[in-house]
């Protein structure tokens with residue numbers, strides 16, 4: 001596959017995947033998601049690989065979710081294949097791939113992890129954050145939501161009250177605040193982030209691959225029912241994206257103006 005939206009390299013048993021759209025703070029479009037799935041599958045297939053590191057290009061952002069400028073007037077993000085579930089992005093497929101790859105995935109969060117970008121780090125096995133990173137959900141501000149892993153699995157990590165706060169208020173949290181709510185595993189100075197992620201991946205490589213694989217499956221099994229919730233979420237999102245209410249959120253962001261949701265209150 002010709003890679004335009006990500007960087008991918010494999011060294012000493014570690015696969016490094018970098019979302020590479022810094023001009024839009026590493027927001028993802030349909031092609032970005034397809035390339036990410038391709039890279040994770042390549043790392044899955046490669047017997048030499050024991051851990052994967054996911055990060056973002058540049059210093060500003062890890063990933064800020066769906067590229068609002070790529071979203072069409074009729075809702076979705078462009079991809080019309082069945083795996084897009086009607087939203088024009090194979091996001092659900094990507095989430096499943098990150099969960100099911102039998103090797104730990106470490107998110108190295110180098111800046112903003114917002115919206116669908118925040119969901120990506122939530123799904124990863126481990127998160128190491130730069131001390132400059134900012135975290136949060138933004139869907140309700142721009143007429144979107146992730147009612148699957150992004151909310152139900154998040155609640156398992158930070159608890160119901162905090163997860164509801166994160167989604168209802170759409171505020172941003174520092175790396176230290178995320179450490180306190182156990183949403184990240186470690187905070188390091190920004191300059192040391194990639195080194196810290198490599199160090200953890202190398203430690204994992206010293207362990208029994210079968211034990212690590214079975215542990216990942218075991219952790220996954222307990223939250224596996226969320227996949228069904230995720231399918232329902234994506235199905236409803238495909239319909240929501242076609243509404244005036246969802247369009248208002250996207251348009252307000254692109255036009256850099258205050259959003260007007262009041263008329264949609266029923």
Ligand SMILES: CC(C)(COP(=O)(O)OP(=O)(O)OC[C@H]1O[C@@H](n2cnc3c(N)ncnc32)[C@H](O)[C@@H]1OP(=O)(O)O)[C@@H](O)C(=O)NCCC(=O)NCCSC(=O)c1cc(O)c2ccccc2c1O
Nearest residue numbers: 024025027064065066067068069091115116138142144146
């Ligand atoms: C992240 C920010 C808080 C940063 O704010 P700041 O003021 O520092 O920077 P700018 O706002 O000026 O942004 C710089 C530059 O990047 C562009 N940009 C930022 N975010 C996006 C984006 N998401 N899409 C496209 N472009 C983006 C911005 O326009 C600027 O470029 P200019 O050329 O205009 O200068 C702030 O940027 C911010 O709040 N961004 C929006 C975050 C957001 O709302 N993300 C999308 C939420 S919806 C979503 O992510 C999502 C999640 C899912 O799980 C899905 C699942 C299934 C389908 C769809 C999903 C989905 O869409």
